Amino acid sequence: MADVVARQPGKDPFATSPDTIVDEIARSRRRAGLRFALFFILTWIVLVGGLGLLIATSGRVHADFLAEYAPFFLGGIPLTIFVSVASIFFATIFALIGALGRISAIAPIYATATLYVSLVRGTPLIVQIFFIYAALPQFGVVLPALVAGIFALSFNYGAYMTEIFRAGIQAIPRGQLEAASALGMTDWQRMRRIILPQAIRIVIPAIGNDFIAMIKDSALVSFVALQELFWRARTVGSAQFRSFETLIFAAIVYWILTIVFSLFQERLEKRMAESDRRI
Amino acid sequence: MNRPFRTALSLAAVAGLLAACSSPAATTGPTGTATEAPMSEAPMSEGPAAPIAGGLLEKVLTAGKIVISTDPAYPPQSEQKPDGTYEGFDIDVATELAERLGVEIEWTTPPWEAITAGSWGGRWDISVGSMTITPERLEVVDFTVPYYFTPAQMAASTQSGITTLEGMAGKTVCAGEGTTYFHWLQGNLDFGPGGRPDPPPAGVIATTLPTDRDCAVTWQSGRHDFEGWLSAEPTVDAAIADGLPLVKVGDPVYSEPLAVAADKSGPDPSDLLARLSEAITAMHADGTLSQLSMKWFDEDITKDPSL
Numbered sequence: 125m126a127d128v129v130a131r132q133p134g135k136d137p138f139a140t141s142p143d144t145i146v147d148e149i150a151r152s153r154r155r156a157g158l159r160f161a162l163f164f165i166l167t168w169i170v171l172v173g174g175l176g177l178l179i180a181t182s183g184r185v186h187a188d189f190l191a192e193y194a195p196f197f198l199g200g201i202p203l204t205i206f207v208s209v210a211s212i213f214f215a216t217i218f219a220l221i222g223a224l225g226r227i228s229a230i231a232p233i234y235a236t237a238t239l240y241v242s243l244v245r246g247t248p249l250i251v252q253i254f255f256i257y258a259a260l261p262q263f264g265v266v267l268p269a270l271v272a273g274i275f276a277l278s279f280n281y282g283a284y285m286t287e288i289f290r291a292g293i294q295a296i297p298r299g300q301l302e303a304a305s306a307l308g309m310t311d312w313q314r315m316r317r318i319i320l321p322q323a324i325r326i327v328i329p330a331i332g333n334d335f336i337a338m339i340k341d342s343a344l345v346s347f348v349a350l351q352e353l354f355w356r357a358r359t360v361g362s363a364q365f366r367s368f369e370t371l372i373f374a375a376i377v378y379w380i381l382t383i384v385f386s387l388f389q390e391r392l393e394k395r396m397a398e399s400d401r402r403i
Numbered sequence: 404m405n406r407p408f409r410t411a412l413s414l415a416a417v418a419g420l421l422a423a424c425s426s427p428a429a430t431t432g433p434t435g436t437a438t439e440a441p442m443s444e445a446p447m448s449e450g451p452a453a454p455i456a457g458g459l460l461e462k463v464l465t466a467g468k469i470v471i472s473t474d475p476a477y478p479p480q481s482e483q484k485p486d487g488t489y490e491g492f493d494i495d496v497a498t499e500l501a502e503r504l505g506v507e508i509e510w511t512t513p514p515w516e517a518i519t520a521g522s523w524g525g526r527w528d529i530s531v532g533s534m535t536i537t538p539e540r541l542e543v544v545d546f547t548v549p550y551y552f553t554p555a556q557m558a559a560s561t562q563s564g565i566t567t568l569e570g571m572a573g574k575t576v577c578a579g580e581g582t583t584y585f586h587w588l589q590g591n592l593d594f595g596p597g598g599r600p601d602p603p604p605a606g607v608i609a610t611t612l613p614t615d616r617d618c619a620v621t622w623q624s625g626r627h628d629f630e631g632w633l634s635a636e637p638t639v640d641a642a643i644a645d646g647l648p649l650v651k652v653g654d655p656v657y658s659e660p661l662a663v664a665a666d667k668s669g670p671d672p673s674d675l676l677a678r679l680s681e682a683i684t685a686m687h688a689d690g691t692l693s694q695l696s697m698k699w700f701d702e703d704i705t706k707d708p709s710l
Contacts, residue, residue: 192485199487258517266524269513348514351487359512360483362476362616365623365645 128397164299184368198372201381203271207345207352208338209268211277215338220227223289237286244283250344252276256345257348272344279342280381281334292323332389337383343378353377366369408630424533453674459665460674463528469528472496474520476614479637479699480533492637492699495533496550499691500663503682511602514582515614519544529675530659533635535583535659538595545672546662547680550692551705553653555584555600556636556668560622561648573606576631579620583659584633592657597709600657607631620646637700658708 179185225237244252253276256267267275280289296319304314345356361370415420448550463469473493481491489510492682501508507593522541533553536546557576559565565574566581580582588609593599612618615634618640622632630637636655648658663679665672686692692705 183531196485196487252699258514258520262521263523263528266522268526320500334637347514349511350515351512355512356483359476360551362614362620363478363482363614365620365647367620368624 182368185372186366186369189364189366190369190373193370194373196360197356197370198377200351200356201377203352204339204342204354204381207274207277207350208335209213210274211281211342212331213337214274214278215281215285215334217315218278219285219289222282222286223293227293228284228289241283241286244280249276249280249341250347252280253344253347262302269349273342273348273350276348277338277341277345281338285327285331285334288300288334289323289326292327292330293319295326296322303315325396325399329389329393332385332392336385338387339381339385340378343374408539410646422628428514448660455671455674458671459669460529460678462670463675464677466506468509469501469529470509470511471501472513472530473497473532474512474515474518474529474614475512475636476616477533478561478641482633484525491535492551493697495529495695495699496686496692498709499686499695500531500682502677503685504678510680515579518664519581521666522668525669528665529672529679530664531628532664533661534664535596536594536662537586538582539586539592540664541595544666545676546664546682549662549677549707550683550686552658552708553631553661553704554636554658555587556639556655557652558619558632558634558642558649559630559652560627560632560651561675563626565630565652566650568604568656571607571631571652573608574604574627574631575608576633577610577612577629578633579615579617579623580613582615582634584615585609585611587657590634591667594660597660603656616642619649622649623647626704640700660707 218223222237224238225233228234228237253273256276257269258280260267260272261373272342299312300318302316341355342352346352346358357370357374358367361367364370443561454464466673473481473489475489475491476483477491477493478492479491483490484491497508497705499553513527515532517523519540530544533551534544534546536549540546557568559571561615563574576588578588583592587600588603588607590602592675610629612621615632615638618629618632618634621628631652633656634647639649639651643651663683664675665676687705693703696703698707
């Protein structure tokens with residue numbers, strides 16, 4: 125402490141106590157933090173406000189048209205959210221099965237799971253969606269539009285999440301597995317009672333992230349006759365020559381949706397990290 | 404709901420698309436019924452076509468409703484109102500047909516390429532979507548008699564300065580995906596029994612966007628990747644009326660017969676199509692179609708121009 129005091133030339137080393145200096149530093153840090161937050165908000169107001177002003181004054185936005193069609197566009201949100209929720213649910217199942225396959229010691233199972241991950245991650249999602257909707261029927265496999273859309277999204281996300289799940293499972297310390305075996309647990313008991321409960325806690329924040337990405341990718345199921353948010357905006361925009369307004373409207377709605385779910389996600393992450401925090 | 408999901412899950416368990424070949428085939432009935440039920444059972448008389456056992460007409464009448472595909476990005480044929488319901492010429496024709504058939508309508512909105520590609524798998528029963536009768540389409544779908552005839556109209560962006568059809572030679576022309584306009588631009592449009600239209604301007608390059616109107620919207624948004632746009636005359640007229648930056652170029656390049664279509668790979672559609680053809684012929688005769696044409700197009704385009 126004497127060092128700090130000594131490094132302030134021109135000041136009487138005895139006029140300020142060490143406590144005051146600590147307070148001073150804390151205060152100046154707080155001030156810097158406040159200043160940063162203030163400039164952050166100001167910049168956002170300028171950018172978002174400017175962008176909004178630019179769009180509003182472009183002469184392309186007709187308030188009465190938007191007011192007339194807004195309920196129709198917003199009516200697509202329940203389907204967007206339903207598709208996202210259902211898809212993330214089934215993707216989790218695909219991922220769990222895929223991950224168990226990816227850590228399997230049995231060659232054919234490991235190979236199948238690896239092929240699944242490689243094939244799905246190596247092809248565009250839009251190709252998969254069209255394939256399931258338009259190509260499989262020529263093969264005799266006809267899934268209704270809603271099932272085709274949810275299946276395509278969950279099959280795709282399942283492959284990505286497989287790797288997340290595998291990492292989650294492999295993050296469990298080896299010692300625990302050995303301890304479980306020493307207690308006489310079978311492989312399945314070990315998986316169900318020791319590994320999965322901990323692994324799921326690790327992967328839940330990642331699932332939350334994927335869910336937010338899913339809300340955006342759910343727009344792709346507009347190509348399989350599902351009248352969700354994007355389909356409605358695109359079709360009305362095309363029919364009325366108002367793509368500019370309808371697409372901006374859809375973009376803003378998606379943005380708000382992802383912000384709302386990001387807030388949930390942040391809380392979830394905090395909640396999940398609770399047990400790791402040092403008290 | 405349950406069965407497809409179980410199918411999906413069983414697919415997941417095997418985790419391979421290859422498995423899709425065998426297992427889910429069991430869940431789809433329609434394929435093959437046509438061979439099981441030869442058409443000979445139903446002797447056709449002068450009266451309304453009788454339903455074939457296992458045919459599409461029987462399916463529709465039993466359900467009391469008909470599932471019809473439409474693409475609401477095509478006013479004045481089909482568009483969606485703010486409350487989500489549909490309106491347009493095709494919609495009115497379909498409504499009248501369903502009424503004469505005595506069944507309810509359920510609308511569905513698959514992408515146009517999925518309709519023209521066939522293999523609907525029973526997801527919808529018929530298309531009342533201004534589909535042109537072509538030999539390629541006849542391989543996967545069957546048609547009724549035409550309910551109207553659309554002139555195909557070439558348009559140019561005002562920016563291009565092109566005013567004649569010949570001026571389009573060597574230029575790029577936009578058309579909707581899976582449309583006859585695109586096929587004509589590529590020089591391979593054929594109406595089968597209806598003959599072949601005149602060839603396109605020399606050296607014309609075809610490009611596509613998802614639906615016809617997207618081409619005009621692209622010009623409006625300030626992009627000029629192509630000079631021309633080929634679409635149905637009513638669609639071009641509507642775009643001009645909406646103040647889009649384009650002009651009509653020359654007379655209509657051809658007139659196409661448009662009809663109701665049904666998938667060949669599903670339950671035998673011949674009885675339903677015969678019944679609908681009778682209704683369409685009656686609607687031609689009693690003036691219903693002409694009246695609807697005047698309502699939506701301000702002109703009667705339901706008369707066969709080749710007669």
